[in-house]
Amino acid sequence: MIILDYQDRRPIYEQIVEKFQALILNGALPPDSQLPSVRRLAMDLSINPNTIQRAYAQLEQEGFVYPVKGRGNFVSHDMEAASRKREMFFQELLDLIKKGRTYGVSREEFLRFADDHYREGAI
């Protein structure tokens, strides 16, 4: 379900956050479905439970999950979280567009590339 990339410069807990965000946003984890327990996921990924705890705390803080003491963490119904994430995505796209300009990538080239590579399926 989750695969860590130790070549990735970003910290482990952040990778975990992003993976669950993706699973939640694309519907693989519907509202009220349960996430793996802190200890269980730590076992599966061979990392420390505290790292999972940190990731879950952030997911909660961003509104993606809600915790129930003694039972587990569950996917939230919060639609705001998704739209905040979308806004951040478009900000990233804007930053990349700026970068493209300074690198001398033309509008046509950019759009052509995006058009060619933006298809469903090949996730």
Added chain:
Amino acid sequence: MIILDYQDRRPIYEQIVEKFQALILNGALPPDSQLPSVRRLAMDLSINPNTIQRAYAQLEQEGFVYPVKGRGNFVSHDMEAASRKREMFFQELLDLIKKGRTYGVSREEFLRFADDHYREGAI
């Protein structure tokens, strides 16, 4: 010429590298033009000379500048550096496209946004 963003998660030396790459790639710093001296730029930015040294070392390693002992660092003629950077740019774009899919951003929406925001000038 260079403005540091202390909110940015990336290290200072990396911000400096990227700024000079942009200045070189968009022609603001033509080949053989001289970069500020290590000590001078450190003074201007109120940071340690070692940090500048590290940034310049990376710019040299990537082929953007060449150093002359006792004289300074100068913009290289290396065209490979630019094309390598372009490749990395398109890899970033590809990653962002993948992300967009998992966030439920449609192809049309993506292309529409890129088309609207990709114009020269507003750098």
Added chain:
DNA sequence: CCAACTGTATTATAAGTATTGATACACTTA
């Protein structure tokens, strides 16, 4: 009831990276 799950909090430690600070040395140039 209780054992075995859950989440949560705390403290300590280790490791890696970024940055600063202080030198020192070699080369170039006005």
Added chain:
DNA sequence: TAAGTGTATCAATACTTATAATACAGTTGG
């Protein structure tokens, strides 16, 4: 020759990440 340049090195500090070891409280199925 003085003042600029690059380059190398070492130490110290600060911050972040991740691990390790507990402890405590709530939930649940047998």
